[in-house]
Amino acid sequence: MTHKILLINGDGIGPEIVGAAAAVLGALRDRYGLAYESEEALMGGCAFDAYGEPLPAVTLNAARAADAILLGAVGGPKWDQIERAKRPERGLLALRSGLDLFCNLRPAALFSALAEASALKPEVVDGLDIMIVRELTGDIYFGQPRGIETLADGSRVGRNTMIYSEAEIRRIAHAAFRTAMQRNRRLCSVDKANVLETTELWREVVTEVGKEYPDVALSHMYVDNAAMQLVRAPKQFDVLVTGNIFGDILSDLASMLTGSIGMLPSASLDANGKGMYEPIHGSAPDIAGRNLANPLATILSVAMMLRYSLNEPAHALRVEQAVSKVLAAGYRTADIQRPGTTVLGTQEMGEQVVAAL
Ligand code: IPM
Ligand code: MG
Numbered sequence: 001m002t003h004k005i006l007l008i009n010g011d012g013i014g015p016e017i018v019g020a021a022a023a024v025l026g027a028l029r030d031r032y033g034l035a036y037e038s039e040e041a042l043m044g045g046c047a048f049d050a051y052g053e054p055l056p057a058v059t060l061n062a063a064r065a066a067d068a069i070l071l072g073a074v075g076g077p078k079w080d081q082i083e084r085a086k087r088p089e090r091g092l093l094a095l096r097s098g099l100d101l102f103c104n105l106r107p108a109a110l111f112s113a114l115a116e117a118s119a120l121k122p123e124v125v126d127g128l129d130i131m132i133v134r135e136l137t138g139d140i141y142f143g144q145p146r147g148i149e150t151l152a153d154g155s156r157v158g159r160n161t162m163i164y165s166e167a168e169i170r171r172i173a174h175a176a177f178r179t180a181m182q183r184n185r186r187l188c189s190v191d192k193a194n195v196l197e198t199t200e201l202w203r204e205v206v207t208e209v210g211k212e213y214p215d216v217a218l219s220h221m222y223v224d225n226a227a228m229q230l231v232r233a234p235k236q237f238d239v240l241v242t243g244n245i246f247g248d249i250l251s252d253l254a255s256m257l258t259g260s261i262g263m264l265p266s267a268s269l270d271a272n273g274k275g276m277y278e279p280i281h282g283s284a285p286d287i288a289g290r291n292l293a294n295p296l297a298t299i300l301s302v303a304m305m306l307r308y309s310l311n312e313p314a315h316a317l318r319v320e321q322a323v324s325k326v327l328a329a330g331y332r333t334a335d336i337q338r339p340g341t342t343v344l345g346t347q348e349m350g351e352q353v354v355a356a357l
Contacts, residue, residue, distance in 0.1 A: 006066035012283025013293035014072025020295035020350025044074025044088035054091025068309040073283035101268035108254035113327040117259030134247025173209040176241035190242035262294030265301035277301035291345035294333035322356035
């Protein structure tokens with residue numbers, strides 16, 4: 001069976017990091033017979049420039065037809081001033097929601113070669129392996145009403161709505177419990193149930209769903225405490241499950257435990273395991289086009305794609321082992337460099353991973 005992969009470069013460093021990841025896919029095909037065909041489509045600021053829309057219909061249709069999607073990153077200062085509904089980020093959100101990619105898996109695992117690159121002491125992060133399960137198509141990101149409104153007295157108010165239905169909570173809770181079952185069977189649900197009713201319901205529903213998973217130890221934590229605990233003693237966590245906005249914030253925080261946001265991949269899955277894969281970092285317009293970006297998060301996103309959507313675990317392992325090998329050999333991009341390491345550009349780092357496959 002030939003997998004259909006859609007490549008979406010996006011903006012900023014997107015073309016460089018997706019280029020490096022596509023070279024890894026190509027090497028898997030040439031050397032190990034991975035059967036796939038790929039196509040490219042525009043999304044984000046570049047799509048706005050070409051079509052006047054951040055998510056043109058041709059891209060959405062191509063995404064629907066694909067088995068999996070690999071995305072670089074979208075956005076940049078060039079598009080910050082255009083009308084809100086046309087901004088690059090809206091394209092990404094519309095794609096997540098249009099494909100019903102409600103389950104966002106964001107691992108924060110430390111490559112042992114990078115223990116000293118973490119902002120925390122090596123003993124606090126050594127062996128770290130956390131999975132954040134972020135709900136991705138609900139919450140204050142999508143809740144209505146929203147907007148900036150001018151009142152009768154001429155002053156403005158901004159409004160967003162934090163809202164979760166029971167069904168939305170239930171399906172992400174199931175996904176999180178299943179993830180925990182495949183790991184160390186500990187699940188911490190993060191909410192703000194002491195203040196926000198939306199997350200009071202979240203806690204109730206997660207607890208109910210938990211009765212169906214007696215082998216998983218479920219705990220609950222308020223989001224402010226979770227932020228503190230992630231920095232104080234991150235190894236206490238196995239799987240974390242949380243809503244869209246808390247997950248956005250906590251996953252950036254967790255990324256720094258591993259040394260660089262440039263290392264972390266993510267998967268966004270629908271109910272059938274179809275998914276979009278992207279690094280959790282942004283489009284880094286300040287270094288775009290300069291061969292400076294770290295392609296490893298995107299390359300590791302390919303590994304997640306092979307595992308979660310394409311059912312090719314052996315190929316996934318090859319990619320992950322190649323990345324470990326390259327790091328162990330002392331190769332680094334600028335964001336994770338240390339004295340004594342060999343600093344490479346985006347393309348050269350990709351070539352080292354290809355060579356190590
Ligand atoms: C992320 C990003 C996005 C989000 C932005 C670019 C819309 O920060 O994937 O974490 O907030 O979800
Ligand atoms: Mg984010």
